[in-house]
Amino acid sequence: xxxxxxxxxxxxxxxxxxxxxxxxxxxxxxxxxxxxxxxxxxxxxxxxxxxxxxxxxxxxxxxxxxxxxxxxxxxxxxxxxxxxxxxxxxxxxxxxxxxxxxxxxxxxxxxxxxxxxxxxxxxxxxxxxxxxxxxxxxxxxxxxxxxxxxxxxxxxxxxxxxxxxxxxxxxxxxxxxxxxxxxxxxxxxxxxxxxxxxxxxxxxx
Numbered sequence: 573x574x575x576x577x578x579x580x581x582x583x584x585x586x587x588x589x590x591x592x593x594x595x596x597x598x599x600x601x602x603x604x605x606x607x608x609x610x611x612x613x614x615x616x617x618x619x620x621x622x623x624x625x626x627x628x629x630x631x632x633x634x635x636x637x638x639x640x641x642x643x644x645x646x647x648x649x650x651x652x653x654x655x656x657x658x659x660x661x662x663x664x665x666x667x668x669x670x671x672x673x674x675x676x677x678x679x680x681x682x683x684x685x686x687x688x689x690x691x692x693x694x695x696x697x698x699x700x701x702x703x704x705x706x707x708x709x710x711x712x713x714x715x716x717x718x719x720x721x722x723x724x725x726x727x728x729x730x731x732x733x734x735x736x737x738x739x740x741x742x743x744x745x746x747x748x749x750x751x752x753x754x755x756x757x758x759x760x761x762x763x764x765x766x767x768x769x770x771x772x773x774x775x776x777x
């Protein structure tokens with residue numbers, strides 16, 4: 573009976589030891605699984621943070637490029653506006669010089685007529701200051717005397733006229749020119765005289 577009791581104690585101790593070992597193994601397995609889960613979650617979080625950082629960087633670079641493009645467009649527009657103003661000022665200056673030259677020519681021809689009795693005409697007729705025809709006469713082109721002719725003309729977007737000019741003392745015959753902006757209310761048409769804002773007149777053909 574003592575041997576049987578001792579055997580039971582040995583078996584109980586072995587069972588308890590085996591149970592403890594199994595419990596410890598289970599705990600270790602659960603701890604390993606939890607650690608693995610934590611590592612997986614940390615890797616996922618790290619990946620998400622890297623993707624978010626890459627997205628923020630891409631958005632910042634896109635915004636920077638867009639800002640640079642806007643600045644470049646503004647610079648180009650400012651440069652174009654500056655060129656346009658310079659060209660308009662140059663045209664205006666040229667037309668003013670043309671008007672001044674015409675007035676000077678008219679004055680000199682008028683003085684010549686007044687000083688030379690042979691150029692005087694009796695009655696109501698007058699001598700043209702633009703080449704001998706009466707002031708109301710027209711040349712072969714159909715243009716009034718003294719008014720330059722612009723052939724092959726076209727109206728530009730800024731209201732000016734471009735074409736080939738003849739009959740002007742300020743330009744070569746057949747030179748390609750662009751006038752300043754037409755005066756308010758002027759509607760260009762072939763066979764018509766138009767005036768610019770500076771007061772110059774041209775016959776359109």
